[in-house]
Structure formats: structure tokens, C-alpha cells
Amino acid sequence: MTVGHGMFILIVVLSLAFFSYNAQRLIRYMMSIGQPEIRTGHPLTRIKNLFLVGLAQKKILRDAVAGPLHASVFWGFVVLTIGTAEIIAQGLFPGFTYAAILPAPLYAFYILSQELFAVLVLAAVGMLLYRRIVVKPRRLQGDKVHSGDAILILSMIGALMVSLITLGAFGFALHPDSSTIFQPVSLAVSHLLGGLSAGTLELGRETSWWFHALLILVFLNYLPYSKHLHVLTSLPNTYLSNTSGPGVKGAMSYMDLEAEGTEQFGASDVTQLGWKSLLDSYSCTECGRCTAVCPANITGKLLSPRKIMINTRQRLMELAPLATGDFGEFEHHALVAGEGGGAGDASVSAALANTLLDNYITEEELWSCTSCRACVEECPVSIDQLDIINELRRDLVLMESRFPPEIQPAFESLERNGSPWAFDPGDRAKWAEGMDIPTMAEMVDRGERPEVLFWVGCMGSFDDRAKKIAVAFARVLQAANVKFAILGQEEKCNGDPARRMGNEYLYQMLARDNIETLDRYGVETIVTNCPHCFHQIGNEYPQLGGNYDVIHHSTYIEKLMDENRLPLNGEGKALTVAYHDSCYLGRYNDVYEAPRETLKRALPMMTLVEPPRNHSKGLCCGAGGGRMWMEESVGKRINLERTEELLATGADVLAVACPFCMTMIGDGVKAQDSSVPVLDISEVISQQLGHHS
């Protein structure tokens, strides 16, 4: 054993020990601070996510510029890790090479892959550095975003690639007979080294090897102190995430309000979040894609989903060492630079007194969220930012009764009248007067059962504009001879506004009342024109034992068209229509095509145009997450931002599939002094009804 060999073994052992120490520390923080959660079910879905989102980089590639660059680095890393293992093995067992254990063609393929990916990664790193240092895209800016960290990491990766090439090149120059065309780049570089003495070449080779091997170990041990921890956590995080399933996308977590001994509802600190939220915080690379698509942030509000994650991590790193007895770690913070305020270098007593809520994340940020889910959709490593926002909102309302004062009337009306507005429940079915639409009670009295229950929703019942949507959809149902009923006075708000505003107690009260009513009538199939009712009843009521087949009216109309039940007149002008995606229909439920398809079929001469942000990238109208009942006094109004974008398409008609979008976009159009009509898809269809030939 040479001195160098001995030293290398020692270095590897020490660095792995140090890395293991940090790894166990971070895992321990996460598991002992976070609340228990089970994330192991449905392994097939998880493996699918791991392949699609993790290995295939599906979400990374949503960004047309940075996507391919990062994917190159990622795939390069995966491939080059095999080479890294060889190099470390060589250090431990001198003379080791894969050539000894691999068949020649496979070995040739292996060395070629190392060469090519090294070059690919080097090129990508060059461009990423250029982007970071020269271009500086807005989403990479933040109050205290670790740009230096990023530059350091990119430089390390670059240096790893360069040393990998020089290692090969010095080797070939020293032993030209070992040259192979499967390492073309190293070979090319080796020709430049022709004039050097054997001693120099040997020194160059040795230096390259040591530099590369040591840098790998440095890199590995730097990760736990860097936002680049995601290199290690992103794949496990993607596997353990529920953001693309398993389970229902976007469903808020079930909360047992009756559980004995529960004294905390929601979360005000990291100790009350699930451990997965903490793993999410480890996995955040501060890429800012979430913040770049956040409607609140885009329009100048304080909310930044990235900041939510960074500050969650910062708070965890402040509290966890104290809470777990790692007082030494408290002294030298790792991963603690937060974005935009936060406590930072606190004394022990201050650190213990701090909470995630208020000290790191303010009420104002939380109430700006429209729950549109754009951040979650965008995150390349499947972080669920919304989960933290929802849990903190729950604490605010359920524990502290702290919320914007203007939503109190909504809470009170929901409780008293079963609708967020103080209207007489007795007027719920007024829109249907003279339309010969039976209530469920009337139908049951006659001993009949409907094909479907039309769930009208509070907007359709009380909002003058939305009542017209209810009428239009009812006409469509009647034209298709669908036997349907409504609940009338027995219908109550589905509870989504209360739940999204953090008032789980009120939500469960409403939901249980509705489930009781629906079950009493044995309702099985529900159609509704409101995506919030659709999502809530279909996807979240099962948590409370309400199981129904809930269909959004766009899908239902498409089905009626498929079954040839809709007498369309086939007429229509050559209109240009822009469709606005509803968040709860699109991102929450993946219903993108049904509304577009029904429009196309109803208006054969129509041209469907898309605003720049469409489908899963669609921009929220601003009404979700209870924002409909809150003031929007900071920054630009979200509905204006969206309406401008829709009007800029030059469309003759704006089509929506949600009564809340209708209000917001309708208001936006008025504010623009535009006369472009905003129509619900059911209104477009109902205008095209003819007679069965």
C-alpha cells in the first residue's frame, strides 16, 4: 500500500462518515420534528412518478430553455455516477477498471457514454452559468436567493467534467497505445499534450485523478449545506410525493375534528407540519418556477411559494438542532438563509419562541393564495407548497380566529344560510321557476328517480349572471331529454370556500349536511357546472363518507354529444373563441379537452384560440381559495391580468366553464371597457340547440 493509497482510503472513510453524520441528522430532524404521515401506499403510481417526473424530467422540461439544460445535467449526472463509482473504486483498489468485468462492447459503450455526457454536461453548465450570471431571469431573483451557492455548484460540476476529460487525455498522451476512439474528446485533447515529458504527463494524470476524486467527495459533503441537497432528495421526494397521485390531486388532507386529545388544528410551526412538507423543504432548489407562475406573485402580492419552502427549511434548521439536542449544530447554521425576512441568527430563547407562522411566513402572504395549484403543478421535484399554505391557514382560523375581517360575513352566512352570501335558502330554486324542473323531494314523492342530480351551487342559485348559466345548462339537459332533478332549498354550499379559507370545522358541518341529504335520496350521479362543487363533492367528500359519481357539465355535455342526444343546429358564425381554463377543472382534475371539444362541436365554424398561458399553465382568474370573498388591494388585480391576456387573443367571445371565473373575467372585461361577451360553455351550447331532425 502506497502512502497515497492509504491517504485516499482514509479520506474516503472520513468523508463518508461526515456525510453519513449529516444525512442521518437531516433525516432525524425531518422525522422527529415532522408529524407522522404514511407515504408508502400505491408503489406502482409512485414508481411511475419516479420515472416520469424524476428520471424523464417531465416537469423540468415545462420550461423550454432551462428545462433541456437542467435535464442534460441530470441525465449526465446519472450516467457519470457510474464512472464516479469506478474512479472511487480505483482509489480504493488500485488497478480496478470496469474493463475487467465488462464485455468489451459494453465497456466501449460505457466509456463513450462518459465522454459524451461529460461534454453535454459541460456545455449545459456553461449555458446555465451564463444564464445565472449574465441573463439573470426574474424567477431566479429573490431577496436572499443563494446565487453564489448556485455558481459554486455549477463551477464544481464544470471542474468535475474538465478533470474527467484531462484524466483521459493525460492518460492517452502517456500511453498512446491505450488510446481508443470511444473516448474521442480525451483523444483530441491528448494530441495537444504531445510535447510534454512523460513525467509531466504522469503528474497531469495523477493531479487530474486526485482533483476529480477529491472534488467528488467535497461535492458530496457540500450538498447537505447547500440548496443543492436536491441532488440527493429530489428522487425520493418525487417518489414520496402525492402531487401527481396517488390519491386525489389537490384534495386537502382529512382532519379528524372529533379525535380525543387533539389540541392543535392546522400548523403554526414546523413541528405541526407533516414530515413530507419538511422533506419538500430540503428538496427545494430555489429555482423559482413556482413563484414565476403564482398569480398572486405575478400581480405584485407578497406571496411567493418559493419563499414558503425556503423559510420552512430555514425555520426547521433553526428549531430542529435545539429540539433534538444538537446544540452544536445550532451554532453553525446550515441551509438557513431565508428569503425575505425571517429570523436568521436568533438566540436560543428567540429561536424557541419563534414560529413558522408570523416569524417566517406572514398572514398577508397566506391570504393572498388563490389555491390555483400552479406552483404545485410546476415544481420539478414534486413539492407541495399549497399543503403548507393550507395547514397554516387552518391554524389561523381554527386556533386563532385570525383572518381578513371581510370573510367573517361569509363564514357566518355559510353557517346560517348555507351559502357564502346572506340570501334566503328558500330562494335557491327561484332561477328555475317556470322551467318545470322538479326538486329531488318532488320527484321522490312521485315515486321516480332522476338520471342525474343537477347540483346548481350557490352562484347558480343566487348570482344573477350565474343563474343564466344554470338556466342554459338546464335547457341543454332538457333538450337532451335527460331526466334530472335539483335539490332546491335542500342544497347547501359544498363547503369549498370554508375549507380553502382554513375553516375545516365549518366545511365539515356543510359537507356532512349535504352528504346526509344526498344519501337520503340515494343520489348516485351528480352533474354540476361549478368546478368547485365538482371537485369538492367528487374528490373530497369521500373523506367524509360521501361517494358519488360527480361529472362536470363540460364532460357531461360532451358525453351527451357522443351519444347523439343533443339536437344541435349545426349553424354558427365563423367566431374566434378564447377559452379560459378553470383551476379546479384543469389543474385539479385534468379536464382540459371537454370544454374545448364541446365548443368545437357546437360551433363548427369556430376558431379556438389560446391565450399564452393555457391548459395546465393557465392563469387563475383570482377567485379561488376564498379570494372571491376577500379584498384585493395590493398590486394589480389578478382578474385584470388574466382578462388582458384573454382579450389580447382578439377573440370575439371569451368562454369559461366556472361561475367564479365568469364573475372575475366578466368584471375584467367591464374594467377594460370592452364589449366582448363572456359566456359559459353551456350558454354557447344552449344557443346552438335546434330540433332533432
Place this chain on the structure above:
Amino acid sequence: MANVFAFAETRNGDLRKIGLEAVTAARKVADETGGTVDAFMAGAPGVGAHAGQLATYGADTVIVVENAGFEKYNPEALAATVAERVRGGNYRVVIFPTSALGSDLAPRVAAKLGVGLVMDVTGIKLDGNALIVQHPVNIGKVIATVKIASQPALIGIRANMFTPAEKPHAGTVERAEPVGDPSASRVVVKEVKLGGGAKLDLGEAPVIVSGGRGLKGPENFKLLEDLAAAFGNAAVGATRVVTDEGWRPHSDQIGQTGRLVSPQLYIAVGISGAIQHLAGMRTSRTIVAINKDKEAPIFKVADYGIVGDLFEIVPVLTAAVKEAKSRG
């Protein structure tokens, strides 16, 4: 024979209109059975000069209590004095106004006498030994017919329900002294602030003139301020769009996320009637809408609507209200 006691409210040495309404109501009840009306007035020395006015509206006797201690409302001394007079007067009915003062005074007197009291009465009828009154309940959505069996029966009449009608009677003035020492009251009114151009709060103004997007800009709210000024008791409100645009302060917003109001009269100008706005004002007693779009949802909740250009209509309405007010 039903003798009636009427409390004629005074303020600053003057009779209030609702005081005359109490005497008018008392006269009506008394006349049904040939009874007499005793009107009671109290105030600082000199208030008795108005006794003649009570005679004009039908008082047979005017009980006048002049005392420096009654210059401002003195609830404890006044209640003791009124209770003493009623106790000794063998009245079938005692009538108070349902005013800020009457609503404070009447229950004190009723408790002292141990008799029944109904406030906010809109109709009165004698029925044998009992008094039958109409009294709106459930914020006016239901009318209750209530029987008061006690002797006397105490009621507070709603303002503007018994229009003062002249019906001259003798109005013999009878001077009386306060019961107890008015300066020894525990509850003391230190100061009274009246009017003085203070901006009426939206929650309290009987009339609200409110503007929406149709006003087109902050400068045009002058039109609404002028209309409010013509009413004299009106406040100016706005929709969420208007406050979001910064045309008016956020505190002026009427609607689900702003103030929830139900004034006697709500005039919606250039307001289409979004659900958020309707939720905050639809319980107003009378709603007037002025809007250029006859399809606007506001017309569905309005009692009276005018379709047309608000910039033409509002100034004309302002002038008309001013004229009506100067006549009335």
C-alpha cells in the same frame, strides 16, 4: 273611559315632532272612549312656553316640569318623575315616543310601575280592558298583534306613524316638581353633540346614495355628494370596483366584503348589482336604481328604477329632492 298620558319629548327647550305625534296618538285613543289626554313635558326652565302647542294637538292638561336638572336628558330623575305622575293618574294608556330618549325612558318607567310595555308600535286599538297594538317583529318581516293587559298599558309609538294633527283642547297647564333631586342622578349626560356637519356613518344613515363603475371616475362622486346633501341625512357609499380603483376610500365600500347596510332608502347609481354588492344592501327598506343598462341585475332588487344616463338624471333628482325638502 280611557284617560291617556302622553310623554312629549323635548330637546334643547323645544318640543320634538315625535312628541306631537305622541299627543296625536293619545288623543285618538282617548277620543274612542271619551277620555282625557294629559301631556307631560320636562326641561330646563322656560320649556313650559311650548305647552300651548301641546294643547293645539289635543292635550286637555299639560304637565310641565321645569328644572335646571332637566336641561339635558336625565334618565333617572325623569323616570322617577314620570312614574310618579303615571302612578297617581289612573291612566289606561301611557304613550312614549320610540326615540333614543323614549326607548331609554319607557322601560325604566314600566319596571318601576310593574306594568307591560311594547315599543315600536305602529297601530293602537282598545279592546275592553286591554290595549291591542301592532308591532313589527323579525326586522319588519312579520307583524305581531300584541295584547297588553296591565293597567296602565305602556307603549312607545314608532316615528312617522301618527302624523301630528291639530285638535285644540284646553291644555290647562299644571306645574309639577321633579321627584327626588335631579342633580343626584348616577347616570349623567355630560355632553350632547348634534349634527355639526359630521359625516354620517354608513351604518347609521337613514339614506345612502351609492355609486358604482358607471360614475366613471372619482371626480363624478360630487354628483352623489350633492344628492346626499339634498337629503340632509344621507351618506355616500360605493361598490367594490370603485374602492378597488381608489375612487373612494375602502371604508365606503358597501357589500359582502365591505359594510352591510339596510337604510330606509338606498339609491344605487351606476351600479350593475353584482352578488357581492347585493349581499350588502338588499335588505334596505326601499331601493332606487339608476342605470343605463335596463338588463342590469340591480333592477331586479330595486323598488323603483330609472333607465338612463345618470349624469343627466342625478342632478335633476338632486334639485327635486332639495325642493321637496324645503317644502316639507
Place this chain on the structure above:
Amino acid sequence: MKIAVCIKRVPDMDVRFKIAAIGNAIDEAGLKFDMNDFDSWAVEAALQIKDKDAATEVVIVSLGSDSVQETIRKALAMGADRGVELKVDRIPFDGLAIARALAAELKDGGFDLILFGKQSADSSNGVVGAMVGELLGLPVVTSISKLELAGRTGSAKREIEGGQEFVEFPLPAVLTIDQGLNTARYPALKGIMAAKKKPLDVKPAQLGEQSVTVVKMELPPERPAGRIIGEGVSAVPELLGLLQTEAKVI
């Protein structure tokens, strides 16, 4: 400080009422009940005093059938300490009868303040608070929209027609609360849970004789449907006429 707040359970007013078959009451089927708004501001006023002085005890008293327990629990959820139900089968209309029952309960409680809402939304009579004060021989200030306490003296603002009165009074006292004093806090779930464990005594109410009774209830004539009376300035004179004669608001 020891504060009693008397509250009433009333139906939600955002509905169209129906008259019960007996003819002198509303049909309560399907109605939602909650704490009377004015009373919730009274509870809030007491709790704001408690917020500043933790030693304050806030006792909720409500006269009604057992269903008022739900309303009392709401006040407890807001932060009051304990509740008393004065049990009756039906809440009478006679304010004096109610006041006597309440006064009997409050008489020996040693309260520094007894708070009421200015009036209930259903009976709309607004007499009970002042009657209780009178029966207990305590100073009474009604319809206050501002309250300050300094030691054993309080000052309050009362809204009067076209102005305000500023009143001083000594403690103990009875106050009735008007709109504008505060906005009632929304009970958090934490408070709702805590309220379940707070004491709530049930006692029979000593109602005594009643001289005021409801003999009939009826719905007022339907408001005429809204109508567009005309277009442009030519419609103004008609509007003014209607406001004067039909709506009687000018």
C-alpha cells in the same frame, strides 16, 4: 371584574318567515338560530375587558328552552367563562317578565357590569336591559356605541337622533350595546372545543305573571315587485312622488 352578559337565541333573519298554525308565532321549521347580533357585540365588549384584565370573569345568561345551550356554548367558545340557562318552554314576549327572571338570577351575583344587546332581532322590543337595571336598582345606560372604563367609573357614547350623548356612570351598572361598539370575534375551533368543558348551569326561570302577549302574527303585505318607472330625467318627478307617498321615505 365580574361581568354578566344576557344573550338571546334568535332565528336567522335572511329568510321569508311563515306563520305557525297556532297563528301567534312564526313557524320555526327549517329556521337557523344563532345569537342575536346586538348580544354578540355585548359578549365581545365583555371579552375585550377580559382581554385586558385576565382576572375578569364573564358569565353568560340566557333565558330559553334547552336549545339556548348551543347559543350559550357559542359565547363560551368566544371566550366567556361559564353559562347559565334560565329554562322556559317558550320565550315570552313580555319584556318585564323576562327582566324579572333575569334580575332574580343576577341579583346576588356580585356583577360589576351587566351587559345586554340593545334589542333582539325577533321581538324588536328593546326593553329588557333597562328593566333589569331598574329592577336591580342599578345605573342603566342604553344603546351605547362607545365604552370606556376608568376604575369604578364608566363613560359611554349613546347615539341619538342627529347626534350623540356622552354619558358617565358609576359601577356596578347595566349597559345595552348598540351597533358600532365593536365587531364580534369569530369563535375558533380551539374555543369551541374548550367551551364543551366549561360549566353551564340549567335553572328554571322564575317568569311570574305576564301582562303582554302576542295574539296574532301575520306577514305584512307583499312589497310590490320592483319596477322600472321610466327612462331618463322625465321619470324623476314620478320617482319623487313614489318616494313620498308610497315608500314614505322623504
